[in-house]
Amino acid sequence: MNTMNVNIVTPNGSVYNQDNVEITVLQTVGGDMGVMYGHIPTVTAIHTGYVKVHYTDGIDYIAVSDGFVEIRQEKTSIIVQTAEKAEDIDVRRAESAKERAESHLNxxxxxxxxxxxxxxxxxxxxxLKVSDLLK
Known part of the structure; x- marks a missing residue:
C-alpha cells in the first residue's frame, strides 16, 4: 500500500509530522473527508475539531483549530492556529479554560x-473531546 506524509503547521512551526500515513480523516466545512495516497490536489477549509491519522504503526488524534488543508498526491499539509496531540492535552488546563470562557460569556x-x-x-x-477519544 502506498502511504503519504501528513504535516500540521501552526504559527509556531511544524507541530506534527508523520510519514507512512495510510489515511487521514479531516473535519472540513463540507463534512468529513478521508485522504489517502493519490488523492486529487485539493485546498479546503477545516473546522475546529480533530484530525485522525492512521499510519503503519497506529492512530493519532490531533485537536486543531480552524484552518486550511492542502492535499497533494503524496502529502497533506494542515495549516491551523493551534494543534495538539490527544495524549499531550492537559485536561485540567482545558477544563479551567472552559470554565473561564463560560464565566466570561455569563x-x-x-x-x-x-x-x-x-x-x-x-x-x-x-x-476535552479529543482527549476523550483515547479512552
Whole structure:
C-alpha cells in the first residue's frame, strides 16, 4: 500500500509530522473527508475539531483549530492556529479554560469580548473531546 506524509503547521512551526500515513480523516466545512495516497490536489477549509491519522504503526488524534488543508498526491499539509496531540492535552488546563470562557460569556461586563470568549470555549471543549477519544 502506498502511504503519504501528513504535516500540521501552526504559527509556531511544524507541530506534527508523520510519514507512512495510510489515511487521514479531516473535519472540513463540507463534512468529513478521508485522504489517502493519490488523492486529487485539493485546498479546503477545516473546522475546529480533530484530525485522525492512521499510519503503519497506529492512530493519532490531533485537536486543531480552524484552518486550511492542502492535499497533494503524496502529502497533506494542515495549516491551523493551534494543534495538539490527544495524549499531550492537559485536561485540567482545558477544563479551567472552559470554565473561564463560560464565566466570561455569563458575565454581563461590557468589556467582555463575546466572540473571543466563544472561540475560547469552542477550543477548550474541542480539546476535552479529543482527549476523550483515547479512552
Amino acid at each position: 458575565n454581563n461586563d461590557e468589556d467582555t469580548d463575546i466572540n473571543r470568549a466563544k472561540r475560547a470555549l469552542e477550543r477548550a471543549e474541542n480539546r
